[in-house]
Amino acid sequence: MGKVLVIGCGGVAGVAIRKCAQNDSVFTEICIASRTESKCIALKEKLAGKTRAVITTATVNADSVESLVALINKVRPDVVLNLALPYQDLTIMDACLATGVHYIDTANFEAEDTEDPAWRAIYEKRCKELGFSAYFDYSWQWAYQDRFRKAGLTALLGTGFDPGVTSVFTAYAQKHYFDQIETIDILDCNGGDHGYPFATNFNPEINLREVSAPGSYWENGKWIEIPAMSIKREYNFEQVGMKDMYLLHHEEIESLAKNIPGVKRIRFFMTFGQSYLTHMKCLENVGMLRTDPVMLNGQEIVPIQLLKALLPDPASLGPRTVGKTNIGCIFTGIKDGRKRSLKIYNVCDHQESYREVESQAISYTTGVPAMIGTMMVMEGLWKKPGVFTVEEFDPDPYMEALNKWGLPWMVDENPVLVD
Numbered sequence: 001m002g003k004v005l006v007i008g009c010g011g012v013a014g015v016a017i018r019k020c021a022q023n024d025s026v027f028t029e030i031c032i033a034s035r036t037e038s039k040c041i042a043l044k045e046k047l048a049g050k051t052r053a054v055i056t057t058a059t060v061n062a063d064s065v066e067s068l069v070a071l072i073n074k075v076r077p078d079v080v081l082n083l084a085l086p087y088q089d090l091t092i093m094d095a096c097l098a099t100g101v102h103y104i105d106t107a108n109f110e111a112e113d114t115e116d117p118a119w120r121a122i123y124e125k126r127c128k129e130l131g132f133s134a135y136f137d138y139s140w141q142w143a144y145q146d147r148f149r150k151a152g153l154t155a156l157l158g159t160g161f162d163p164g165v166t167s168v169f170t171a172y173a174q175k176h177y178f179d180q181i182e183t184i185d186i187l188d189c190n191g192g193d194h195g196y197p198f199a200t201n202f203n204p205e206i207n208l209r210e211v212s213a214p215g216s217y218w219e220n221g222k223w224i225e226i227p228a229m230s231i232k233r234e235y236n237f238e239q240v241g242m243k244d245m246y247l248l249h250h251e252e253i254e255s256l257a258k259n260i261p262g263v264k265r266i267r268f269f270m271t272f273g274q275s276y277l278t279h280m281k282c283l284e285n286v287g288m289l290r291t292d293p294v295m296l297n298g299q300e301i302v303p304i305q306l307l308k309a310l311l312p313d314p315a316s317l318g319p320r321t322v323g324k325t326n327i328g329c330i331f332t333g334i335k336d337g338r339k340r341s342l343k344i345y346n347v348c349d350h351q352e353s354y355r356e357v358e359s360q361a362i363s364y365t366t367g368v369p370a371m372i373g374t375m376m377v378m379e380g381l382w383k384k385p386g387v388f389t390v391e392e393f394d395p396d397p398y399m400e401a402l403n404k405w406g407l408p409w410m411v412d413e414n415p416v417l418v419d
């Protein structure tokens with residue numbers, strides 16, 4: 001049916017590309033392009049003989065619009081799936097506009113250099129106006145709305161698990177179970193154990209920035225910000241057990257607050273063990289999470305990048321991670337004049353994921369929805385000019401695809417609520 005150009009060849013891309021290769025009646029051609037082409041070639045070789053899709057590879061600097069435009073013009077894909085880092089979102093969107101190609105990603109834009117005065121001025125204004133201080137937000141990509149609309153192109157933002165599947169669960173609950181959703185609690189539980197004292201399940205820089213930032217939630221039309229990790233709850237997760245979870249800021253809160261009319265409160269919780277938190281606090285206290293360069297022996301070093309080089313590569317955690325993830329949403333609201341509550345969730349097993357695609361469940365639960373979102377655009381089911389998050393489309397075909405492609409979901413009509 002069509003050709004996808006995937007940018008990035010890390011943990012998430014490794015899964016998404018394998019899933020595209022499985023789904024070769026839709027993805028007949030796949031070009032894998034990244035900074036380090038050897039990783040793309042290695043993946044292509046692994047897939048040889050296992051798919052009818054024609055796979056090619058390329059090298060690209062996704063920080064350069066020029067380099068991206070040259071690649072897109074050479075490859076001529078139907079869609080570009082951005083699985084590089086959030087730092088590259090805007091350059092890749094610019095390149096898609098310049099070449100007339102649809103755009104898809106899994107994480108909203110974040111500036112790499114948060115000390116850049118031009119970026120900081122806009123950021124500080126946004127902190128004041130909106131009331132949350134995370135380094136990432138949708139404003140940068142929503143600003144492309146008119147340009148994508150005029151170009152007749154679709155930009156589908158945030159088709160991972162959270163954001164992504166959690167937002168589709170919300171659209172599904174809204175469509176089939178509620179006249180009015182009043183509260184949404186998104187619960188992200190990783191019950192996996194990789195056996196290392198400390199490692200992150202996806203890109204350490206992105207992960208640690210997210211977790212060490214102040215938490216925030218949406219209530220009665222505004223953001224409420226709290227110190228990092230200061231709201232803790234316990235929850236008994238199906239197939240995982242009792243876990244501590246902490247309230248974090250998370251990007252889908254921003255888009256759901258905009259797209260679910262009348263919602264009163266949206267919160268996001270993620271589970272962490274005490275050891276993870278102690279390690280992170282220590283790294284933060286000694287400056288290892290800093291994203292600005294420091295001088296060492298006459299050379300500039302960015303501490304968090306050094307930390308990334310020291311920590312286990314998330315892609316290497318697959319064979320040793322055991323246990324399950326349980327990610328989903330609890331909704332409360334009104335249906336036919338009566339109060340109701342509902343949980344929709346998925347449980348994913350680390351070892352089963354590894355057996356299927358040589359990757360643990362965190363990359364699996366992101367890579368599968370990345371493939372599905374791309375398929376929705378390629379098949380024309382989710383195609384309209386402009387910039388959209390996933391809850392703005394009909395959730396039904398996406399929900400069906402989750403069951404088919406490895407992320408089956410369950411509905412609990414009597415869930416335990418979070419206070």
Ligand code: NDP
Pocket residue numbers: 007008009010011012013033034035036039060061062063083084085086088106107158159160161162163164201202203206314362365366
């Ligand atoms: P990785 O660090 O494993 O992979 C990133 C890839 O992008 C690497 O192949 C890297 O190349 C490549 N890359 C980085 N910079 C450039 C550049 N300038 N030009 C070209 N290629 C580049 O990250 P993950 O796979 O863990 O994460 C990928 C994306 O998925 C991120 O945006 C992350 O935020 C998002 N994500 C979303 C989730 C969700 O549920 N929505 C959950 C988890 C992740 P190289 O190999 O040379 O380093």
